Amino acid sequence: xxxITFIQPNGVRAEVSAVAGESLxxxxxxxxxxxxxxxxxxxxxxxxxxxxxxxRAETLPPVxxxxxxxLECTVSERKPTSRLSCQLQAGPHLDGLVVEIPPKQx
Numbered sequence: 001x002x003x004i005t006f007i008q009p010n011g012v013r014a015e016v017s018a019v020a021g022e023s024l025x026x027x028x029x030x031x032x033x034x035x036x037x038x039x040x041x042x043x044x045x046x047x048x049x050x051x052x053x054x055x056r057a058e059t060l061p062p063v064x065x066x067x068x069x070x071l072e073c074t075v076s077e078r079k080p081t082s083r084l085s086c087q088l089q090a091g092p093h094l095d096g097l098v099v100e101i102p103p104k105q106x
Contacts, residue, residue: 002095007054008034009103018090024099025049025085035101042086048105049085050074055098057081060088076102 002018006028016031028036028049037048047070053060060083063071067087071078085099 002090002092002097004090004094005055005096005098006031006033006051007098007100009101010034018094020091022090023086024051024088024090024094027090028085028101033101035103035105036085037105038086039106040086044070044084044086047071047074047084050076050102050105051083051085051099052079052102053081053083053097054100056094056096059093059097074102075104075106 004016004018006014014033016027018027023042025036025038025042029038039048040046044066067084070084071082
């Protein structure tokens with residue numbers, strides 16, 4: 001089973017066991033992590049699940065046009081490693097992925 005590390009806005013690191021096929025947004029919410037809101041429920045409409053990929057970005061699929069447009073509307077600064085966690089599906093290929101949750105989502 002893949003392990004994903006989330007760095008929360010308060011600096012606390014949390015390692016979460018990934019459930020294959022579940023979005024990183026849902027993993028974070030289910031684990032009770034700080035900073036991931038997912039107000040749209042994972043439909044790629046709100047950008048409140050914004051994360052910065054710190055390690056293993058090369059294992060992710062490319063940013064789609066819808067995700068790219070929403071990343072322009074994030075409250076926290078968009079960085080080259082910005083992604084919407086609702087658009088990233090967990091699986092063995094993400095083992096060791098490290099993401100940082102920005103300080104603000106709304």
